[in-house]
Amino acid sequence: MCEAQCFSKSLRDAAGQPLRLRGSLLKKGGSKTAPSIRSSFTMGRRNWQRRWFTLDAENGELRYYEDATMRATKGLARFRPNSELRTPTKDLRGKHGRGATDDTAYYFEVTNCEDEKHLVRSDPFAMRAHSQLEFDQWVASVGLRAAKG
Numbered sequence: 001m002c003e004a005q006c007f008s009k010s011l012r013d014a015a016g017q018p019l020r021l022r023g024s025l026l027k028k029g030g031s032k033t034a035p036s037i038r039s040s041f042t043m044g045r046r047n048w049q050r051r052w053f054t055l056d057a058e059n060g061e062l063r064y065y066e067d068a069t070m071r072a073t074k075g076l077a078r079f080r081p082n083s084e085l086r087t088p089t090k091d092l093r094g095k096h097g098r099g100a101t102d103d104t105a106y107y108f109e110v111t112n113c114e115d116e117k118h119l120v121r122s123d124p125f126a127m128r129a130h131s132q133l134e135f136d137q138w139v140a141s142v143g144l145r146a147a148k149g
Contacts, residue, residue, distance in 0.1 A: 002134075011057055013140040019057065020137040027051045027064055028126035048128065057145050062110070062125075077125040078114040085110055085143040086124070106135040110146055 007018040026048040051064040051074060060079035066072040087108045109124035129135035 008057070013144060015140075017137075017140070019055070019141040019144065020134075021055045021057065021141065023053060023134065023138070024050060024068070024130065025053050025064075025134075025138065026128040026130075027053075028128075053127075055141055055145060057141070060145055060148065062113075062142065062145075076116050077110055077121070078116075078118070079110070079146050079148070080112055080114060080120070082112045083110055083146045084112060085139065085146045087139060106130070106132065108135070108139055108142070110142065113146075 002020070002023045006020060006022040008021050009018070011019040011021075013019055027050075029047045029049050051066065052068045052070060053062060053064045054070070055062050061076050062079075063076040064074050066074055085108060089107075106129040107126070108129070109126045111124045113121055113125055115121055127138070129138050
């Protein structure tokens with residue numbers, strides 16, 4: 001469970017609850033395209049990885065790190081004016097989907113966002129929370145910020 005330092009002291013959601021600004025989420029990994037092959041062939045897997053996230057509500061950035069020490073920055077999603085938070089029902093496959101109805105309930109994604117090189121991501125930035133409470137907190141925080149662009 002995240003302590004008080006994971007929530008804003010001043011920013012609130014529509015219900016008056018403090019916005020979540022830090023915490024652990026599962027992030028869908030990106031695949032790497034083989035540089036010498038001109039096709040849609042990709043190398044690497046798109047596994048779910050546990051990452052530590054920080055939401056910079058002022059600058060519109062969702063940064064993620066390898067863990068809570070925040071020593072190794074892994075990347076970011078920068079919100080744009082047309083960024084959108086979506087909470088579609090996903091049919092997860094593999095070990096993350098087998099009989100795990102809760103996994104699909106905590107899935108959310110941000111579309112039309114930029115990476116750390118200011119390139120628009122072609123795929124949605126996909127995340128999963130660990131519980132319904134965390135899902136609700138992150139969706140409120142990220143959704144409010146994504147709406148501002």
